[in-house]
Amino acid sequence: MRKEDFEDLLNGAAERGAERALARLGLENGHAARDIGELRELLEAWRDARRTAWRTTIKVVTTAILAMLLVGAAIKLKLMGGPQ
Numbered sequence: 001m002r003k004e005d006f007e008d009l010l011n012g013a014a015e016r017g018a019e020r021a022l023a024r025l026g027l028e029n030g031h032a033a034r035d036i037g038e039l040r041e042l043l044e045a046w047r048d049a050r051r052t053a054w055r056t057t058i059k060v061v062t063t064a065i066l067a068m069l070l071v072g073a074a075i076k077l078k079l080m081g082g083p084q
Contacts, residue, residue, distance in 0.1 A: 022028045027035055 019028065022032050
C-alpha cells in the first residue's frame, strides 16, 4: 500500500470517528462549532460569576472586620455612648 493511500484511509477513518463522537454528544447537525462556542461562553460566564462572588464575599468580610475594629476603638476611646 502506498503512503498516500494509507494517509487517505487514515484521514477517512479519523473523520468518521469524529463524526460518530459528535453524534454521540448530540452535536452532529452541523451546528457543533456554534454549540461548543456557546458552551464555552457559558462556562466562562460561570467562572466570572464565581470569581466575582468570591471577591465580593472577601470584601464584605474585610469591611465588616474593619467596621467592628473601628467601632471597638471608638467605644474604647469613649467617642461613642459607651459606659463612662
